Amino acid sequence: MLTLTGQLLVPDSAESLRLTPGVIFVEGGRIARIQQGTIHPKPDFGGEDCIISPGFVDTHLHLPQFDSIGVDGLELLDWLNTAIFPAEMRWADTDYAAEMSRRVALELLSFGTTGIAAYATSHHAAAQAAINTCAELGLAGHIGQVLMDQHAPAGLLVPASAALGQASTLKPKGRIAPAVTPRFAVSCSETLLKGAGTLAARSGWLVQTHLSETRRECDLVQQLHPGIGSYTDIYDACGLLTPRTIFGHGIWLSDQERALLARKGGVIAHCPTANRFLDAGSMPRAKAVSAGVATCFGSDVGAGPDRSMVRVARAAIDAAKQVGAAVPNAAGLWWQITSGNARTIGLTNTGSLEQARDADLLVIRPTTRWQNSPDPLSTLLYSWDDRWLRATLACGVVAYTA
Ligand SMILES: [Zn+2]
Structure with a gap:
């Protein structure tokens, strides 16, 4: 006792x-x-x-990006190519991935984070190593093998059927469950997105992806997936818009997209420190909330420089002031980074x-x-x-x- x-x-x-x-x-x-x-x-x-x-519970972060914080001055897609994809390639070495997962898990615990919804990389063995390591160190939550089959270096791409086959065999360990993790509609073919939707329905795992972070990304998504509708419609058409889906960002959404998210129960992970770092735009969280969309907070390391969820909560106040919205009250923010975030990612035993x-x-x-x-x-x-x-x-x- x-x-x-x-x-x-x-x-x-x-x-x-x-x-x-x-x-x-x-x-x-x-x-x-x-x-x-x-x-x-x-x-x-x-x-x-x-x-x-x-x-604290962090609902959106990338384990392989912790050593890449602070590569500044680049738009999202250039930042991915320059700073992030090379860092993620290193996870082809499973021992390296396990060692880094250990370092990151200990760092998270030292900042008070005990619950996570995190991305690994597209390497299957590395993703399983991250699940095992984080579970052994006591974290609760979800970690996914990142699904990507286009628009990235060859070393990170896995064809849809192989990627889905691998991801479906991920094993939970301790308090960490696997998550269905299509990176975003830029780096996923429609076949891969649909397969991810099927895997999500079959496994009941949490789904995590990115949505509408920068304007350039939104334009590219429209070019790559023509004729389906909005960015949010694409995920919906592929079975990926569910109450168990955590969408990172949601900055440039239309009113129709917010209404669709509210109707289907998708959750937006607001990542104000990352949005500021990449100069992605100001996320109108109050608009999402008043439209009935559930929101939670994420550090989005490595775009987000802050490991501390308290600092992320404080940045959410700054973001609200920037768009002229009412200032969120502190009692509600302390609830959000603990109980609220835990609930949105299905961690009902903690928070x-x-x-x-x-x-x-x-x-x-x-x-x-x-x-x-x-x-x-x-x-x-x-x-x-x-x-x-x-x-x-x-x-x-x-x-x-x-
Ligand atoms: Zn992210």
């Missing part, structure tokens, strides 16, 4: 968190009991000056300080006197410092300590 104590970041009203003093008892990897209203005098972790948060959930927990010791702020959760969000994170528990196991 482990005891953690401090100000607990617990569920408040719908889609919002609040702080309250309390104790969390962890046993068998789960939250065995929560006692609110008191601080434990001799805890294993925490104290009166600490905050206990659910682990919240509730009895019987997996003990994915963060021990945070802030150095600011946030207690006297009129809006403590906003003060914590804006003054966030990764050095505050003292420990990360993944499924009840200490996965990181400062």
Whole structure:
């Protein structure tokens, strides 16, 4: 039994968190009991000056891109060719992929991320190695073999039938499941997209892809897939627009596309730090939300330079201000990067300080006197410092300590 104590970041009203003093008892990897209203005098972790948060969940990131952060000044398609595809080619070496997955998983845990929806590369053995390694280090979530059969270097392309055959044999491990991961409609033929749709229906796995990130990408998609309709229509026509589909970005969508996403239940992973880095445009998240489209947040490393989901949440405020939308409130943003993101990627056993959930927990010791702020959760969000994170528990196991 482990005891953690401090100000607990617990569920408040719908889609919002609040702080309250309390104790969390962890046993068998789960939250065995929560006692609110008191601080434990001799805890294993925490104290009166600490905050206990659910682990953060990142719904869109690329494991092989962590060493490529910051290759600046390029439009998306040029950036992929110059910086990203060469980095992904290195995953042809499965040992290299396993070693990098290990480094990345440990880094994520050191930033407080315990849940992920992540892309590997088009190499089958590397994708399986990434699933195994991330699971062994305690992460929960989904990792996919990237499906791509056109418009990229030959070393990354796998013909549709071979790619689908390989991807369908991926095995889950621990708390990581495989995901159906067509990269985007630029690098996938219609045959591959349709096959991915069939695999998604058959396996029930999460689907992840990119949608409408830059104008140049949108134009190219129309050229490559003529006569089907909008960018979103293409995914829908191929069986890839489902309530279990996470679409990275969704910046340049029409009202009709947002209505279609809302009707079919597709989720947009808003990646504000990546959008700013690639100068892709300003994502009108409020428009998506008011159209009824579910949204979640992603770091999109390596386009996104920030590994921290707190920084991604703060960038979402900047993005909202940029498009003149209402400023999202901090209590809702803390909910989004924990419970909200967990729910959108189907991680129902984590993301919240509730009895019987997996003990994915963060021990945070802030150095600011946030207690006297009129809006403590906003003060914590804006003054966030990764050095505050003292420990990360993944499924009840200490996965990181400062
Ligand atoms: Zn991405």
